[in-house]
Amino acid sequence: MTDLADLSAAELLSAYRGRSLSPVEVTEAVIARIAAWEPKLDALWAYDPDAARVQAKASEARWLRGEALALDGVPGTIKENIRTKGVAVPLGTAANDLAPSADDAPPAARLREAGCVILGKTTMPDYGMLSSGxxxxxRxxxxPWxxxxxxxxxxxxxxxxGAAGYGPLHVGTDIGGSIRLPAGWCGLVGLKPSFGRVPIDPTYYGRVAGxxxxxxxxxxxxxxxxxxPDARDGMSLPPQDIDWLALDIDLKGLRIGLQRDAGIGLPVEPETKAAVEAAAKAFADAxxxxxxxxxxxTRAMLDGLDDFWRQRAWADIGALPAEKQAKVLPYIFQWAKGGQNLPGERVYRGMSQMMAMRDAALKAILPYDFILSPVSPVPSYPAEWASPINDPAKPFEHICFTVAANMSDQPAVSVHAGTTKAGLPIGLQITGRRFDDLGVLRMxxxxxxxxxxxxxxxxxxx
Structure with a gap:
């Protein structure tokens, strides 16, 4: 029999509607799941089961009155860099001051308005600049795999x-692969929407929530x-009437590109390559x-982006007093300090590589409706490492399949493709044309x- 903590949001909403389940009992099941897993996973921060219980009871009352909201009573979490009212935003670093947020950022506000039972926040590395926990x-x-x-x-x-079943709904953010990489390594569906599709605050070039x-x-x-819509994001797209649940697609005649090799970075590991090729064959057979x-x-694009992001990080970290600098994760501090003495022309040329990457990605998809690729060239790696090669001098060798879509505004989704012989998930990335978020979900x-x-x-x- 399926544990209540493993039911999807769609299944829960159907059960609530038919009154075969209550948000209260589901929330208790998820709290029990967290009690079982969290000592081993350390996925949560600002976890508040008592507040979740209060939210669940309010949701139950709305269902009984026939006043249920869109996601009423469905448990979920929010990444800690997305503000929630009354909760501080550490940004993953011990160097940050902890002051309660005055409001909910747009993604948190939308989920709260929809009646989600918000269990707490989820953890992230310092400044969000690692593909790591x-x-x-x-902690x-x-x-969990x-x-x-x-x-x-x-x-x-x-x-x-998400993989452990802390409720069905989780929000992440992504500026180079930060939704898709953990989704791929944890077996989840992780959508990086088109830039501006989901209002976010603060906004930054290439940064999305999904x-x-x-x-x-x-x-x-x-x-x-x-x-x-949310007016706080001045870079968001105009509201569009999209039927998000119209997920059927006719595959016949669709033109799909298969990218097996990123050309730079880590080579694609054989089991990953085989899983992506098997998915491509299934689409062809259909x-x-x-x-x-x-x-x-190209290497120039990736290295230029590295220069720009290092200098951007050092502009913040270098301005901290020495006692706070000492609290920053050493890997991040060492990486960011590499931007300290970069000449202005080199930083400018690095920033310009974002546009070069954008142009290249949009030209690559022009003949196709979608492009298939690995999410990461390799499966997951030791928990204690900062990246698959754990070298701050080469920080981005694993993001060569993911980062271009951030620069080009394209939607891209990670979806579970299979597992390695060791039982680790492999992610398939499906990238679509700009603004075709529904298309990548359909695929x-x-x-x-x-x-x-x-x-x-x-x-x-x-």
Whole structure:
């Protein structure tokens, strides 16, 4: 019999509607799941089960009155860099001051307005600049598929929480792969929406918020709410009437590019390559036209972005007093300090590589409706490492499949493609044309149906 903590948001809403389940009993089941897993995973911060119980009772009352909201009573979490009223925002670092937030940032506000039971926040690494659960402020987050392995990052706690069943709905953020990488390494659906599709505050070039869930339908349910307008984001897209739950797609005749190799960075590990090729074959067997597509980002693009992001990070970290600098994660401090003495022309040329990456990505997809690729060239790695090669001199060798979509505004989704012989998840990335968020969700749903169900890691005894 399925544990209540493992039910999808769609299943919960149906059960609430039919009065076969109550948000109160579901929330208690998720609290029990967290009690079993959290001592091993350390995915949460500002976890407040008592507040969740209060929210669940209020939701139950709305259902009984026939006044239920869009996601009423569905448990979920929010990444800690997304403000929630009354809760501080450490940004993953012990160097940050802890002052309660005055309001909910747009993604948190939309979920609260929709009636979600918000259990707490999920952990992240210092300043969100690692694909890892390593942090100077939070305890080390781990992957429930294998607790010696990394959940990825920077939406580290969200990846672990989703795979472990801390409710069905989780929000992450992504500026180079920070939703898709942990989703891929934890077996989740992780959507990086088109830039501006989900209002966010503060906004920054390439930075988005998006859903991390176990199913495509649940990601679509979240997008229906997260994509609602918010005037605080001056870079958000105009509101658009999208039927997010219209997930059917006719694969016949679709043109799909298959990118096996990023051209730079870590080589694609054989089991990862085989899983992505198997997915491409399934699409071809269903009638799509699948063709190989070559690499489209270069070493100059990746290194230029590294220069710009290092200098951007050092502008903040270098301004801290020495006692606070000493609290920053050493890996991040060493990486950021590499930007301290970069000449202005080099930083400018590094920033210009974002536009070069954008142009290359948009030209690459022009002949295609979608491009398939790995999310990461390798499966997860030791939990204590900051990246798959753990070298601050080479920090971005694993993001060569993910980062271009951030620069080009394109939607891209990670969806579980299979597991390695060691039982670690492999992520398939589906990238669409600019603003075709629904299209990538439809493709992910088609693959989800061809792939079949996932057997999730079992919770230890509490």
């Amino acid at each position: 390593l942090s100077s402020f939070h 080390l987050a781990r992957n 294998d607790v010696t392995k990394n959940p990825g990052g920077s939406s580290a706690g969200a990846g672990a929480a 859903p991390m869930t176990r199913t495509v339908e649940d990601a679509a349910l979240m997008m229906r709410e997260l994509s609602k 009638g799509a036209i699948v063709e190989p597509v070559g690499p489209h980002i 992910a749903r088609a693959w989800e149906e061809m792939r079949g169900p996932i057997i999730w890691p079992r919770a230890p005894s509490a």
